[in-house]
Amino acid sequence: MYLLLLTAGLAYLLGSVSFGLLMAKLFRLGDLRSIGSGNIGATNVLRTGHKPAALLTLLGDAGKGAAAVLLARWLVGEDAAGIAALFAMAGHLWSCFGGFRGGKGVATFLGTLIALNWPMGLLACATWLAVALALRMSSLSALVAAVAAPIYALVFQHWHVAAVVAVMSVLIFIKHAENIRRILDGTEPRIGAKK
Template sequence: MPTEMLWVAPTCALLIGYLLGSIPFGVLLTRWSGAGDVRLIGSGNIGATNVLRTGRKGLAAATLILDALKGVAAVLLAHRFAPGNEAVAAAGAFLGHCFPVWLRFRGGKGVATMLGIALALHWPVGLVYAAVWLLLLATLRMSSLAGIVAALSAPVSAALSGRFDLVLLFLSLALILVWKHGDNIERLLAGTEPRVGARAADAQSDDLPMNETPLNDSGV
């Protein structure tokens, strides 16, 4: 195979992953359901937690699941049509979610999509990710902190399970996710980050629903 052709498969995997990841399910579902534009609600974020601020838990759950499935689909398609480029497709899906061209590169924060990627690439890492996320969310009731720690657990659990080929990918995605949570981190350090379940009047965080019922599957 000519050297220049070696770039075709990874380039296609990256592009397809990006296009899948950039589908803004939070925006589409809220519009189709008549709930309005999620970007004009709450924090303006397109993730599941902000979708919850519409008051429709079903839409928030659907957004969470579909955002995770974007990562799963990208990996599985690469495995089927461009084997060996699953990690490239996964990176594309994550970048597409966080920086979708259709929304002027203002997307979500990647927690749910990274979960889907982890489950598809190496399910034990995905299970650890989900367990850390849900445990911290249930105990500390801070969605942002739960998502950040869960993401940082991925490269660690990949290394501990012997998947050193995935460590750099998970570390890179985790660092981007942490950067996307910059405002949340500032509030965490200042002790002003609201907890899941606080009243609507206190909903200033990108990770806080406007009702009083916690969403255990909170995702961004």
């Protein structure tokens, strides 16, 4: 139990590292929270027009989720991997380094899925990519992938992993509440558009 609690705490701290803010500072892009949507994720970094910074944000946010899962599995065991996934994502959503504000968690979510089970994770990424290419809407892509991910988890993993993935999917929907409203009224920005 103590090891699982320690895993949760360390995964949360790792998830709290904001690669969007780090890239904005490194590339002198200004205050990311006052640009575009104000979000700290890769899509908003892309709105600055700096594609390398957006790519590094995407890789960093996905990588920290994957790293939390892989380290937990290696050091503690399989049960810890699911806990690490959930708490790394929670760290990204409510970062202790950012006044308990964070991003929307999509890249971190996808990174944890790949580390939990790579076929499941790659299918979720492919789902995101297919919707993004077809409709050029990052938020809608994330929502569709979040709906599909627990189904993929049931196919490739045990029900307890599917339960963790379902909780993370619900968090994706909660953090995208404003996006859902904009999608419904037709005002959601497209990928690559400057807001």
